[in-house]
Structure formats: C-alpha cells, structure tokens
Amino acid sequence: MNGTWDSDRDPLVALQAGDPALFEAFVAAESSTFAAFFRRLGVGQSEAEDLVQDVFLKLFRHADTYQPSGRFQAFAFRIARNAWIDRSRRRATRPRLLGQGPGEEEQEEIFERAPANAPSPGQVVERREEAGRVESALAKLSEGQRLVFELGVVQELAYSEISRLLEIPEGTVKSRMFHAVRNLRTLLEENVKASDDTAARVEPLTPVRPRNQA
Amino acid sequence: MTAQDPNWRDEDLLAWLLDRERQAEDSLASFEGDSQTRERLEDLDGFLTECRSELREESRAAGDGHEDLQQRILASTTREDVSWRGDLGVFGGFLRHRLHASVLLRVVAASLLIHVAALPVLAYFGWVAPEPTTHIGFEFPKDLPYREAEPEPEFADLSEELDSAQEEAALDSLLDGGHADELYRGHLRRFGLTELAAQAGELPADTVIWANDLGLVLRAEVLLNELGAVPEGRPYARSAHLDFVVSELEACLLRLGSSELKPALRRLAASAWLRAHSMGRAQAVAELESRCPNWVSEGLQVGRFLKGEDWVSAFERALRETPVFPKLESLGY
Numbered sequence: 001m002n003g004t005w006d007s008d009r010d011p012l013v014a015l016q017a018g019d020p021a022l023f024e025a026f027v028a029a030e031s032s033t034f035a036a037f038f039r040r041l042g043v044g045q046s047e048a049e050d051l052v053q054d055v056f057l058k059l060f061r062h063a064d065t066y067q068p069s070g071r072f073q074a075f076a077f078r079i080a081r082n083a084w085i086d087r088s089r090r091r092a093t094r095p096r097l098l099g100q101g102p103g104e105e106e107q108e109e110i111f112e113r114a115p116a117n118a119p120s121p122g123q124v125v126e127r128r129e130e131a132g133r134v135e136s137a138l139a140k141l142s143e144g145q146r147l148v149f150e151l152g153v154v155q156e157l158a159y160s161e162i163s164r165l166l167e168i169p170e171g172t173v174k175s176r177m178f179h180a181v182r183n184l185r186t187l188l189e190e191n192v193k194a195s196d197d198t199a200a201r202v203e204p205l206t207p208v209r210p211r212n213q214a
Numbered sequence: 215m216t217a218q219d220p221n222w223r224d225e226d227l228l229a230w231l232l233d234r235e236r237q238a239e240d241s242l243a244s245f246e247g248d249s250q251t252r253e254r255l256e257d258l259d260g261f262l263t264e265c266r267s268e269l270r271e272e273s274r275a276a277g278d279g280h281e282d283l284q285q286r287i288l289a290s291t292t293r294e295d296v297s298w299r300g301d302l303g304v305f306g307g308f309l310r311h312r313l314h315a316s317v318l319l320r321v322v323a324a325s326l327l328i329h330v331a332a333l334p335v336l337a338y339f340g341w342v343a344p345e346p347t348t349h350i351g352f353e354f355p356k357d358l359p360y361r362e363a364e365p366e367p368e369f370a371d372l373s374e375e376l377d378s379a380q381e382e383a384a385l386d387s388l389l390d391g392g393h394a395d396e397l398y399r400g401h402l403r404r405f406g407l408t409e410l411a412a413q414a415g416e417l418p419a420d421t422v423i424w425a426n427d428l429g430l431v432l433r434a435e436v437l438l439n440e441l442g443a444v445p446e447g448r449p450y451a452r453s454a455h456l457d458f459v460v461s462e463l464e465a466c467l468l469r470l471g472s473s474e475l476k477p478a479l480r481r482l483a484a485s486a487w488l489r490a491h492s493m494g495r496a497q498a499v500a501e502l503e504s505r506c507p508n509w510v511s512e513g514l515q516v517g518r519f520l521k522g523e524d525w526v527s528a529f530e531r532a533l534r535e536t537p538v539f540p541k542l543e544s545l546g547y
Contacts, residue, residue, distance in 0.1 A: 036273035
C-alpha cells in the first residue's frame with residue numbers, strides 16, 4: 001500500500017493494517033481542505049487549525065473501532081461537522097463582543113498570526129481577490145445552504161452522504177443545494193454588475209493645458 | 215427521472231450533476247437529444263466547476279502555511295513519541311503554537327523571562343550587601359548641662375534662695391564700693407584682699423590665673439554662681455551642680471592650706487552651705503561642715519547682710535532643729 005492519498009482510499013483501514021503512510025498522506029493532502037471548510041463556516045484561522053487538529057486526532061483514535069461504511073471522506077466530514085457543532089455549543093455559552101458575528105472572528109485573527117512560511121501579504125491579497133468573490137458571496141448564504149454547498153460542490157460528496165452526515169432528508173439536501181446555487185449566482189451577478197457600474201462612473205482624466213496656450 | 219425525460223427542472227439537473235451515484239447511471243452524452251436541457255446542464259456545470267476551482271484554489275493558497283499544522287497533527291498521531299520526550303515535544307509544540315498565535319501571550323512570556331532572569335542578580339546583590347547597623351542610644355539636648363537619670367518631679371518655687379548677683383553686689387559694697395576696671399582686681403577686692411588688689415595693677419590684664427590659688431577660688435565662685443543659672447524646675451540638676459561645687463571647694467581647701475585667700479574661700483563655703491540648706495541637701499551641708507570649720511559665723515555674716523537680722527534669727531532657730539546641730543555645737547558654734 002503506497003502513501004499517496006486518494007479520496008477513494010481509506011486511511012483508517014490502512015492504519016488498522018499497521019500502515020500509517022496513507023494516513024500521513026491524508027493529513028498532508030487534506031489538512032488545508034478541512035481548515036478552509038471550517039473557515040467558510042465562520043471560524044477564525046487559529047481556531048480552524050485547532051478544529052482540524054481535533055478532527056485528525058479523533059480519526060486517528062477511532063482507527064481501532066472503525067468499521068468502514070461508505071466513503072471515508074464522508075465519514076471524515078461527519079467528524080468535522082460534529083467538531084464544529086461542539087465548538088458552536090461551547091461558544092454559545094461564552095459571552096461574545098457586541099456586534100461580533102461568526103465571520104468577524106476571522107477579521108480579528110488576520111493580524112494575530114503570521115507564520116514564518118506564510119505567503120506575502122501581496123500574494124494573499126491577490127489570491128483572495130480572485131477567489132474572494134465566491135467565498136464572500138458564499139458567506140452571505142444561510143448556514144444550511146452554505147454547508148450543503150460546501151459538502152456537495154467543493155467536497156463532492158453524494159446527496160445520500162450529505163443526508164446521512166447532516167442528518168436531514170435527501171429532499172432537503174436537494175432543495176438547499178438548489179437554493180444555494182441560485183442565490184450564489186444571483187449574488188455573483190450583482191457583484192459583477194456593481195463593479196461595472198463603478199467603473200463606468202469614473203471620469204477619464206483630461207490633460208491640463210497651460211494658460212499661455214490658446 | 216432519466217436523461218431522456220424532457221421535463222427536467224433545474225433542481226433535478228443540479229442533483230444529477232452533483233450526485234455521483236446518479237452520474238454512474240447516466241452520462242452527459244445521454245442528453246444529446248435535448249439541446250435545451252443540455253445547454254442548461256452545461257451552464258450549471260460550468261458555474262459549479264468555476265466555483266469549485268476558485269474555492270479549492272483559495273484552500274490551496276491558504277494551505278501554504280499549514281506545514282506546521284501538519285507536523286503537529288503527525289506528532290500527535292502516527293509519529294507520536296510515547297516517551298517523556300514525546301510529552302515534552304507536545305507541550306513545547308503547544309507553547310510554540312499559542313505564543314505564535316497571541317501577541318499578548320508573547321509579551322507576558324517575555325516579562326516573565328525578564329523577572330526570572332533578574333531574580334538571581336537581585337539575590338546576589340542582597341547577599342553581598344553589608345548588613346545595616348543599628349545604633350541604639352539616647353541623645354540629650356545640647357543645651358542641657360546635666361543629664362537627668364530620673365524624670366524630674368515638679369517642685370514648688372524654691373524660696374530663700376540666695377541670688378548670686380545680689381551677693382556679689384553686696385560684697386562689692388562692703389569693699390568701699392566700686393569695681394576694679396579689670397576683672398582681676400575686682401575679684402580680689404570682692405574677696406576683701408585689698409593689698410593684693412593694689413599689687414594687681416602691675417600685672418598684665420590678660421593674665422590667666424586659673425592655676426594659682428586665686429584661680430581656684432574664682433573657679434569655685436564661678437561654679438557656685440552658675441548654680442543660679444540652672445532652672446529652679448530642675449532640682450536634680452541643681453543638686454548635681456551643688457555637689458560639684460562642694461567637691462571643688464574641697465579641692466580648694468586642700469590646695470590653699472594657709473593661704474590668705476582662705477577667708478574668701480570660707481565665704482564661698484558659707485554661701486554654698488546656705489544654698490544647700492535652702493535646697494534641702496543634707497549631704498552637701500554635711501560635706502561643707504566637715505571641711506570648713508567655723509564658717510557658720512561667716513556664712514551668717516553674709517546672711518545677715520543680705521537677708522537681715524530676722525532671717526538670721528530664723529535661720530539659727532532652724533539650725534538648732536536640724537540633726538546636724540549637735541555636730542555644729544561640737545565645732546564651737
């Protein structure tokens with residue numbers, strides 16, 4: 001068994017067989033995926049990393065009693081979703097700053113951490129400008145639509161897997177996905193239209209002629 | 215609903231696009247007969263693909279700084295060191311992560327480090343510093359000529375106290391009035407030594423005479439006069455001063471022998487005796503009486519002049535009532 005991660009492979013089965021390489025490859029390949037998953041659910045950068053660590057630890061410790069049923073990726077995201085719910089419950093009992101919402105924690109933590117091997121701020125801004133419009137539009141969706149979109153479109157889980165993961169009927173998954181896509185398209189089109197209007201309102205610069213010239 | 219069904223809703227097309235299980239049954243090619251549905255499907259697929267790729271690109275971009283996270287995960291899972299080194303590594307990783315994540319924590323850690331580093335330095339300076347010395351003592355005011363061992367009781371005004379200034383003036387008048395221009399001749403005349411006073415005019419004015427007989431007598435006189443300067447409210451101080459006068463008079467008597475200054479000395483002794491009586495100092499009286507025989511009549515002369523006959527009579531009556539009177543009678547009084 002090689003150490004190359006593939007979404008169709010099961011690293012916990014490999015662990016049970018005594019081979020940790022696949023699990024390590026899974027960690028290397030998917031740690032940023034899970035971090036992005038948590039961030040898109042409104043968790044800050046630092047806390048997202050903690051949640052990612054919790055998820056992988058739970059997966060690793062679950063290896064002894066793990067019984068594969070369905071795709072491993074769905075199982076992993078189920079663990080991730082439960083970790084996110086636990087975190088939300090803990091947060092609900094803690095006092096929160098007035099006006100602070102789920103997405104604002106990320107704004108707080110932007111300046112909190114600067115890892116030594118992080119991309120430069122310019123690079124981050126450039127990348128975020130390209131992908132930020134989708135993510136910012138996604139942040140405006142409801143939590144249920146956002147979750148279904150993330151799992152179905154980005155993680156490419158099947159509707160049945162999403163249904164079991166979120167413990168909702170498949171029809172609800174289908175309905176939420178439809179509304180999520182429709183709303184997302186609307187938001188992105190509005191965003192494009194607003195950018196075009198802003199560009200049209202900017203007057204072109206005219207050269208200033210010296211007074212002695214008629 | 216299958217691909218051949220013309221009544222596809224967007225919801226169903228979406229489900230077909232996203233549901234891998236459904237795609238296993240039908241393929242995109244199955245929609246070739248329905249161009250409109252195919253167009254909608256391609257449009258949806260294009261949109262979803264664009265969203266997916268952008269979001270995954272963002273994930274990859276954000277994941278550039280996740281090596282540390284991956285190492286932490288592996289250190290806690292497949293590469294976990296179950297020995298004490300592993301525990302230290304986990305703890306160290308936790309500390310590094312937390313310090314990296316919080317500016318406030320870094321400030322607190324730096325402050326703690328500075329304090330811990332400064333502690334042995336402060337301890338060293340405290341160890342080598344000399345011990346503070348403690349001085350316990352008493353300081354008496356400088357203007358006090360005597361030191362009192364006990365708190366002074368309050369006494370009523372001492373009566374019948376001889377005023378040394380009055381005594382001096384009276385003695386001067388006994389010597390045909392006037393004072394010598396110089397202190398030396400003036401003192402001689404005051405003691406009734408007129409012949410010596412006449413010779414004194416040949417001596418330099420600033421001659422220090424304390425070493426000779428007259429100096430001794432003068433010194434005793436000065437001491438006795440200073441008794442008046444001790445406040446009346448300080449009986450112990452006055453008592454100590456009187457003791458000092460008595461000892462000086464004793465020394466004078468021993469030195470003078472048969473000096474012609476003895477009459478002057480006897481007068482001083484009488485004066486001291488009177489003062490001792492007025493102060494109730496029996497010890498001083500006894501000292502004077504033992505050293506200066508036959509001075510009582512001379513002392514009474516002074517008293518007679520200063521206080522009058524009535525006083526002398528009262529004094530004699532009181533004298534007879536004192537315990538020392540038998541001794542005086544034995545001395546020939």
